[in-house]
Amino acid sequence: MLKKNVLRKNSEFSAVYNKGKSVGDRYVVLFYRLNGLPYNRTGFLASKKVGNSVVRNRAKRLMKESYRNIEGSLPEGYDFIIIARNTICGKKCAEVEKSLNSAFRRTGVKKGK
Template identity: 60%
Template sequence: MFSKYILRNQKDFSAVYRYGKSKSDRFLVLLYKKNNLSYNRIAFLASKKVGNSVRRSRARRLMREAYRLTEIKITEGYDIVIVARKTINDVKCMEVEKSLRSAIKRTHELYNENNK
């Protein structure tokens, strides 16, 4: 993932939290907001509630892989923040991917059904 696709600025995070929409699922919370760019910018967050640094890193890796596998289904032009929940620690990547797909499908704005 190129660095221009990563959400980093505090004001961008604040805008997503304040003005964006959210969908939650069993293992993660998906926050999103239109960014008026031709590409998506994304951030993966795991708070200390998820566990120690090893568990938080694993949670971010799982979410990153799930996003990579479902990226083709996402409409371009959004800032996306994916936040891990505590329950993400006890699951495999396939379950996190299903959870992310489910959250994306329920947004209707992000889901692009034309792509395979």
Template identity: 50%
Template structure:
């Protein structure tokens, strides 16, 4: 995923957390906030509760790949943050993809209702 599609600064994360809308399932939480750009940006948060660095990085890489694949299905002009929950590290890639795509589908419906 290119750097322009990633949230980098703490200020950007805080803005999405405080002003955005959120949805959750058993394995992840997603936050979304309109960003006034013509493309979407993503942020990922994987806590130390999930495991050591190797495990956290593996989860983060999987989340990035899922977002890269489903980026076309998301509305442009939004910032998204995906927070991994405990238990996601035990899933295989397809299960992670299903969990995130379900959240993406639900957040897309929620943002469409909001507008």
């Protein structure tokens, strides 16, 4: 993931939270918003409710890998924030990817399988 493809500033996160829409699924919550750029930007979060630092980092790794696998099928020009739920603990990458895929389909951003 390139540096330009990552949400970094607090103002960028606030814009997605305040002006965007959200969809929840079993293991993740997805916030999304059009950004008017020719590429997507993404942020991954796991709060302390998910677990200790080891568990939170694993959750973020799982979400990043799942996003990387489905990234090619997404249209350009969106900001995404993907937040881990505490149910993500102990899950496999395939389960998280299925959940993330389902969330993207429910937003209307991604079509089909």
